[in-house]
Amino acid sequence: MSDDTTAVGNETTPGTETESDRATDRAVDESERQRVHVTRGLVDVLLDMAEEAEPASMNLVLAPTPAGEFDDDLGLDPETPVLTHFYMAEAGQSVSAVFGMDLGTPAGRGRARFLTHPQGPFELTERDDLAAVVLLAVPPWEGRTLAAFDRAGRKLKLVVLDAEPPREELD
Structure with missing residues (x-):
């Protein structure tokens, strides 16, 4: 059977998808959503900062x-987000204190956070x-005491x- 045909019952019809194919695609999509990609350099810096703090x-x-x-080539879909940078919490705090707006994080950024629990627990609270x-x-x-979670506290697969x-350049 060629790649552009799928089985339907006992026949093959070009371009048709079975429920099994759709379920497999949904499982692959769900699996990708349960992965968090991060660079080793960012992990190393974050863990060093946590130890110092x-x-x-x-x-x-x-x-x-x-x-x-x-x-x-990372072997990922080009649109896959890879965590690479962090923003210092102090940036923009004086404006935030007065106007209640976070100006320390550029617009469209910040859908992820790094948190530490120096006294535990190893779960979101x-x-x-x-x-x-x-x-x-x-x-x-x-690395073994670093994990990724979604906002509901479910553990995600962390891929370093x-x-x-x-490189970013200033204009």
Whole structure:
């Protein structure tokens, strides 16, 4: 059977999809949504910062770069977000305090957060600032004590990529 035909009953009809094909596509889509991609460099910096900040907790906004913007082929769909940057919480705080607006994070960024729980637990709590994706770390500040969660607290698969994000230049 060629790639552009699918089985329907005992016959093959070009261009038709079976319910099984649609279920497989939905499972692949769901599997991709349950993955969070992050560069090793960002993970290393975040864990180092968490260790230096201990016993204080951290709460940083993370920003992605589409996989297609990397110089190297990451083997991902070009639109797949890869977490590559963070924004310091202090940026824009004086304006935020007066006007209640977060001006420290560029528009369209910040759908992910990095949080630490220096005294535990290794799960999201009701006190945490949530985002679509939350990277949570606990001591000892290592890769095995870093995990990704969705806003409902469900654990996601964290994929650490050995890739350098594209260089950004100021105009």
